[in-house]
Amino acid sequence: MQIIGTRDSAETRKAERWFKERRVPFAFVDLKERPLSPGELESIARAVGADALLDPDSRAYERAGLAHLVHDPLEEALKNPLLLRMPILRRGREAMAGCDPQAWQAWLKA
Secondary structure (H helix, E strand, O other), rough: EEEEOOOHHHHHHHHHHHHHHHOOOOOOEOOOOOOOOOHHHHHHHHHHHHHEEOOOOOHHHHOOOOHOOOOOOHHHOOOOOOHOOOEEEOOEEEEEEEEOOOHHHHHHOO
């Protein structure tokens, strides 16, 4: 299990805390230290959907002015990983984006 995000993201910290409380082992990947490779991003996009990867409510999205532009979500995410919806959770080929403890619980039971 991987939790992908940034240390200063409240949603990412919430995911870390949630999995620690349930004693689920995970590896943390800080996007500020190690951005996703194109292959990793494509794999996550196949599982989550390219449009669900970007967070339109983030400050980075607003600063980039993407709300008013036609853009390729994967290309934008490669240029600026802070545009991604955090946290991204990865388990093998499965992935999910965003903070949703109910979905995490269902994912663990599967």
